[in-house]
Amino acid sequence: MNTDDLLTRAIADLGARAPHDPDLAGTIRRRSRWRIMVAAAPIAAALAVLAVIVTVIAARGSATDHPATAPSACAPVSTAVLPTWARDGFSDPEPSMPYVTSRSGHLVAIIFGDPLSSPEAPDHGNKILWVSNAAGGSGDLVITGTREGDGETMTTTLPGGPGPSLVDMPGPGCWHLELAWGSIRDSIDLRYVSP
Amino acid sequence: MRTTRGGDATAARVNATPHDGDFTAYVRARGRDWERYAYALTGDPHQAQDVLQTVLLKMYRRWRRITEIEAPDAYVRRMVTHAYLDTRRARSATEVPVAVVPDTPSPEIDPAERVVDRDELAQALAVLSPHQRAVLVLRHLDGLDDETIAAVLGCSVGTVRSHASRGRERFRLRLSTDQGDRG
Numbered sequence: 001m002n003t004d005d006l007l008t009r010a011i012a013d014l015g016a017r018a019p020h021d022p023d024l025a026g027t028i029r030r031r032s033r034w035r036i037m038v039a040a041a042p043i044a045a046a047l048a049v050l051a052v053i054v055t056v057i058a059a060r061g062s063a064t065d066h067p068a069t070a071p072s073a074c075a076p077v078s079t080a081v082l083p084t085w086a087r088d089g090f091s092d093p094e095p096s097m098p099y100v101t102s103r104s105g106h107l108v109a110i111i112f113g114d115p116l117s118s119p120e121a122p123d124h125g126n127k128i129l130w131v132s133n134a135a136g137g138s139g140d141l142v143i144t145g146t147r148e149g150d151g152e153t154m155t156t157t158l159p160g161g162p163g164p165s166l167v168d169m170p171g172p173g174c175w176h177l178e179l180a181w182g183s184i185r186d187s188i189d190l191r192y193v194s195p
Numbered sequence: 196m197r198t199t200r201g202g203d204a205t206a207a208r209v210n211a212t213p214h215d216g217d218f219t220a221y222v223r224a225r226g227r228d229w230e231r232y233a234y235a236l237t238g239d240p241h242q243a244q245d246v247l248q249t250v251l252l253k254m255y256r257r258w259r260r261i262t263e264i265e266a267p268d269a270y271v272r273r274m275v276t277h278a279y280l281d282t283r284r285a286r287s288a289t290e291v292p293v294a295v296v297p298d299t300p301s302p303e304i305d306p307a308e309r310v311v312d313r314d315e316l317a318q319a320l321a322v323l324s325p326h327q328r329a330v331l332v333l334r335h336l337d338g339l340d341d342e343t344i345a346a347v348l349g350c351s352v353g354t355v356r357s358h359a360s361r362g363r364e365r366f367r368l369r370l371s372t373d374q375g376d377r378g
Contacts, residue, residue: 003367008335010316010366011235015336018234019244025222028251029215035252 073148074174074191077111085133086110102179102188106134107162109188118169121195126169128190130162137161138182148174148189218255221267226251229271235332236279238321246282250274272337273347276329280348283325319369327362330355 001009021027079098086108087095099110112127120126130141141158147169154175158165161181169175172194179186229251233243250271254261261270320328326348333344341359345352 003363003370004335006316006319006370007331007363007366010313010320011332011335013313014238014317014320015231015235018230019240020227020230021244024226024230024248024251025219028218028222028248028255031248031252032255 072174072191073176073189075189077114077191082110083108083133086131088131100188100190102186104134104186106184107132107179107186107188109190113166116167116169116190116192117195118172118192119195120168125166126192127164128167129164130158132162132181132184134181134184134186136183140181142180143167144178144180145169145175146178147171148176217262218258222251225268225271229275232272232332232336233275233279235336236276236329237282238317242279242282246275246278250278269347272333276333276347280325280329315370319366322365322369323362324358324365327358327365330358331362331366334359 077098077100079096081094081096082090082099083101086099087093097110097112098114099108101108108131110129110131112129113121113124115121116126116128117124118126139161141161143154143156143158145154145156146152147154150173152170152173154170156167158167167190169192172192175190175192177188177190179188229247230243233247234240237243237246253274254267254270261267320331323331329348330344333339333347334341339347341352341355345355348355
């Protein structure tokens with residue numbers, strides 16, 4: 001066998017021992033997908049960071065441009081045992097009633113017609129018992145109301161000062177009531193709902 | 196003995212479309228031949244696999260562009276060959292002077308002897324310079340003529356013949372040495 005034949009044989013023998021991948025095309029496709037994923041990973045991460053930044057900025061901008069609605073001054077009316085000075089006339093020594101305390105803390109509006117409604121609910125009136133322990137009150141209790149949100153106003157007078165009353169409002173909403181009774185100036189917030 | 200594949204532009208040639216199916220059909224038709232070629236060049240299973248897969252990966256991702264301007268076989272052959280030469284550029288083959296030309300092996304050689312022969316042949320290939328080896332593999336495995344080999348390597352036909360001649364001689368001398376050691 002001459003050198004050329006030996007060369008052919010040597011090269012053919014070596015080639016025949018080449019490792020074989022029966023799914024070479026599949027291997028290439030998988031490597032391609034992997035490379036794309038690896039190449040795309042930093043971009044995806046950068047985009048994710050960018051998205052977070054944009055979201056945060058947008059949220060801040062949104063907060064600046066459109067401030068959230070302020071919480072209503074009218075907290076839900078809770079039922080609780082009345083203050084000692086507001087229990088006169090109740091047979092229960094520790095009467096539990098829905099009531100609202102004024103800003104000064106010296107007047108409560110005990111809600112008999114809970115919930116207060118505007119217009120008046122068909123099954124109950126807007127009956128409120130006003131009780132005060134403040135000194136200096138005298139004469140009529142003048143109530144000037146302003147509705148939260150649109151500023152609509154109302155005025156009513158309770159002859160003789162605090163006591164049982166029926167107080168109707170022009171419409172539902174949270175009403176801020178300025179109370180004037182003799183030298184006393186106080187305020188209270190009452191919620192009226194649609195019946 | 197000369198092995199010819201002759202498939203450059205015939206059965207293995209597929210339409211130059213970007214579809215995945217074209218690439219898959221091509222690799223199914225020619226993949227094993229390229230595995231042999233890469234291994235014959237490198238003599239190392241890992242390097243052969245790495246070189247071939249790297250080339251096929253590029254081809255897969257640029258199938259349309261590549262096949263529009265070049266036959267797939269020509270592209271793979273050229274790219275695999277140059278990838279091999281690039282990885283071996285730093286190495287240099289060593290001349291092995293010997294005085295004895297090997298005898299022709301007996302046709303009735305036993306299996307153990309055949310294994311020894313095969314290892315000796317592989318070792319003899321290992322002493323070739325990268326360019327010599329590339330030329331001889333292209334000539335003896337692919338059956339290419341010198342003009343085609345020159346085009347693959349980007350050199351002159353004269354350079355191809357020079358590499359072939361020197362490589363052939365180096366291979367022969369290495370076998371002579373082995374034969375002398377065994378004898």
